Amino acid sequence: MHAEPTAELVGLLERLGLASADRVRSVRSRVAGLARDLPLFESVWVDALLQCRVLTPYQAAEINAGRGEALAIGPYVIGRRIGSAGYADWFLARHRDSGARVRLALASACAERFSERLQALGELARMAGVAEIGSLAPVTDAGGDQGRLWAACRYEPGPTAAEWLVRNGRFPAEAVLDIARQIAIALRALESLGMVHGDLAAANAVLADRGDVVLSQPGLRQILRPEEGPSRADLQPEAYDYLAPERVANGSPPNTASEIFACGCLWWHLLTGRPPFAGGDALTKLRMAQEAKISDVRLLAPDAPRVLADAIAAAVQRDPRSRPQSMRQLAEMLGPPSRHGREVLRRCLAGLSGDAAAWAMPARAVRRWQESAVWLSVTGGCLVAAVALGWSLWQAAAANQPQLRSVNDAREAALPSHAPAATAIETPVETVVAGVGPAGAGPLALPGQERPVADRTVKPAPDEAGRRKNELVLPCDSPVALEAEHIQPGHTVRGEAGKRPMVVVAGAALTLLQENVRFENVDFVWKADPQSAPTRPAIIEVRASRVAFQGCSFQSAQPGRPLPAAIAWKWPIDPGEAERSLPSAEIRIGDCVFRHVMTGVACEARGALAFRFDNSIYLGRGPLLELGHYPRVDEPVVVRLDRVTLRESGPLVHCPWRPGEQPGVVSIAAEGCVFAPADRTALVRIASSRVPEELLGRIRWSGQGSLLSPDAAVIHWQDREGRVHPVDDAAMSIDGLVRSEVEFAGPFGPSPASSRVTGWQGPLQSSAAPGAVPERLPEPRG
Structure with a gap:
């Protein structure tokens, strides 16, 4: 039992400059309270010093672990860990003599290069005097100790851009423009000194409360890690x-051209809320950086100022000769910072780190509030009267509007006058209801029924402000034949609250031309006459670059042939657009079920394509994803699957390939999936005139925790006669795929509950069952 702190503890704290012997002894009463009847171990003294804020949590943990001496780095003592960049760890530290706070980088170096890099760090620190401007926090001190290199720069309080993004999402466009202008000015100053930053990142851009952007430790990464490339994929993906x-x-060090490219990527990230190449491991990031083309930022951030969007587009050109040739040129494209942009940025920061609002009001403010309350009451009364008047006018106008009806409602309207009247469907003010039947032809009849007579076209109802709402609400009492003309860009198409609409496609596919449409909890049923069905039928034909389906089901009411594709994706509408540029497009499918279909997504789109499947079950006969052609070298395809189940189905991906064309990269990332296709079926099937050996290194599989049934192959080759041949997959990059027998909760059937995974043999990192979660999935209706 130590009634007094140990000499070793007191000596350590004095050497670190953290506490004197008297300060340590002053917490004796707190130590006694913590220990109670237990001995006064050294760790109890450390905990007491932590509670009294003499030590930081990081310092206390290191001292208790016996690593207290390691807190001293040169003339600095570490206070807390900030983060890690992989090549260096970041700490908040304090100078033991002056008490100045610094941002400290700590890195290890091999003995052969230790002296060389230590000398380079010293030269970088000597440049601090000329590089010390408001938007730069250069290395001001550096050294080496016991095989470790360290570099210090001034500490700037405030969140980093990465932290702000995590908490708030993407930045306002005007704020990004101001950030870009400040960064360009700072990098132009570095360029005049013959330097580059070399590690532009959202995590290295500190946002000070005054609205300044500070780039920390320019030049450090190129000293500690001058080369990058596929052989050095050992850092964190970001x-x-x-x-x-x-x-x-080329594995070349950073220069002005690569710095300009990094600027464009950083600003793209701040505008959209995600990096240009989101997701994937380190190797996938490197491959995409080398091969993929960055899309126009306005596709994800349409509010981006034109001057900023143009600067980003110029900066992220793959050919360095096509980018601006200097930081000065890039800064001139952006223009000087504006007072308005700085104010927008300040407001962003105030929302994150501003002081909490005070609960109490000054007496003067209370009096002003009491005086204002009278005027607020009068204003509120006028507002209520205006709303009441507007409501009555709207009701009168609505009485003269034609009603929208479902298939059954329209059928009842065509009955003789003595038949029972159909129940009217009311249209809420804040939503619109879909029309029925093809444009100008009235509602569709189900197979075997006559076409009823009904209203032809109806416009969506405006809200009180005269603007159309972004929801299209479908009736749920009976099947609906949805008209594409009623769907507007950005619409969410769903049913009435708590109900699922059934959209019947009885002929040609529902054609979707509008961008950014989202379907929620809709059951799509194909009920076409087999005799008159198209050669390659589809339930929905998408001719837009972005669409999402959440909680939907796709199925054919006639399980026999021909079966439709659930979604046919044909984009861009002008094929020449894909030749002139590389557009990007994305389709998202979450919590969906595919049953009695030939294909999940039949894709004839061109460009940089992304497919996202989350928690879905595919029970179709053919592939979940069918590509119209194998992508070219400038057409990266990314397929991401999270908790997807394939059962008794065709392959995951099927595509034809024409030998002689330079192939692009198909990246497939699967997390927690189950692939149990039909017997002797492969995950990937390539149709070609010869064995697709050139493609094996271009199809890259990553992820973790996914199961593949033992009798399924990874890749098959389909020849011209339709015969399927196995292909050696040894040359493919495959990670995170485990072969294992899989047990399901029930026999193969339409209910998602029967496809719950109940048993497997392969080793997985998690004890949770892989595959789709049935509770989140709809029960298909037919």
């Missing part, structure tokens, strides 16, 4: 977010 393609291909 460390490669802004890497220029020529650096990956």
Whole structure:
């Protein structure tokens, strides 16, 4: 039992400059309270010093672990850990003599290069005097100790751009423009000194409360890690977010051209809320950086100022010669910072780190509030009267509007006058209801029924402000034949609250031309006459770059042939657009069930394509994803699957390939999936005139925790006669795929509950069952 602190503890704290012997002894009463009847171990003294805020949590943990001496780095003592960039760890530290706070980088170095890098760090620190401007926090001190290199720069309080993004989402466009202008000015100053930052990242851009952007430790990464490339994929994935393609291909150090590319990627990230190449591991990031093309930022951030969007587009050109040739040129494209942009940025920061509002009001403010209350009451009364008047006018106008009806409602309207009247469907003010039947032809009849007579076209009802709402609400009492003309860009198409609409496609596919449409909890049923069905039928034909389906089901009411594709994706509408540029497009499918269909997504789109499948079950005969052609070298395809189940189905991906064309990369990332296709079926099937050996290195599989049934192959080759041949997959990059027998809760059937995984043999990192979660899935209706 130590009634007094040990001499070793007191000596350590004095050497670190954290506490004197008297200060340590002053917490004796707190130590006694913590220990109670237990001995006064050294750790109890450390905990008491922590509670009295003499030590930080990080310091206390290191001292208790016996690593207290390691808190001293040169003339600094570490206070807390900030983060890690992979090549260095970041700490908040304090100078033991002056008490100045610094941002400290700590890195290890091999003995052969230790002296060389230590000398380079010293030269970088000597440049601090000329590089010390408001938007830069250069290395001001550096050294080496016991095989470790360290570098210090001034500490700037405030969140980093990465932290702000995590808490708030993407930045306002005007704020990004101001950030970009400040960064360009700072990098132009570095360029005049013959320097580059070399590690532009959202995590290295500190946002000060006054609205300044501070780039920390310019030049450090190129000293500690001058080369990058596929052979050096040992950092965290985000460390490669802004890497220029020529650096990956050549392993070259950073220069002005790569710095300009990084600027474009950083600003793209701040505008959209995600990096240009989101997701994937380090190797996938490197491959995408080398091979993929970054899409126009206005596709995800349409509010981006034109000057900023143009600067980003110029900066992220794959060919360095096509980018601006200097930071000065890039800064001139952006223009100088504006007072308005700085104010927008300040408001963003105030929302994150501003002081909490006070509960109490000054007496003067209370009096002003009491005086204002009278005027607020009068204003509120006028507002209520205006709303009441507007409501009555709207009701009168609505009485003269034609009603929208479902298939059954329209059928009842055509009955003789002595038949029972159909129940009217009311249209809420805040939503619109879909029309029925093809444009100008009235509602569709189900197979075997006559076409009823009904109203032809109806416009969506405006709200009180005269603007159309972004929801299209479908009736749920009976099947609906949805008209594409009633769907507007950005619409969410759903049923009435708590109900699921059934959309019947009885002929040609429902054609969707509008962008950013989202279908929620809709059951799509194909009920076409087999004799008159198209050669390659589809339930929905998408001719837009972005669409999402959440909680939907797709099925054919006639399980025999021909079966439709659930979704046919044909984009862009002008094929020449894909030749002139590389557009990007994305389709998202979550909590969906595919049953009695030939294909999940039949894709004839061109460009940089992304497919996202989350928690879905595919029970179709053919592939979940069918590509119209194998992508070219400038058409990256990314397929992401999270908790997807394939059961008694065709392959995951099928595509034809024409030998002689330079193939692009198909990246497939699967997390927690179950692939149990039909017997002797492969995950990937390539149709070609010869064995697709050139493609094996271009199809890359990543992820973790996914199961593949033992009798399924990874890749098959389908020849011209339709015969299927196995292909050796040894040359493919496959990670996170485990072969295992899989047991399901029930026999193969339409109910998602029967496809719950109840048993497997392969080793997985998690004890949770892989595959789709049935509770989140709809029960298909037919």
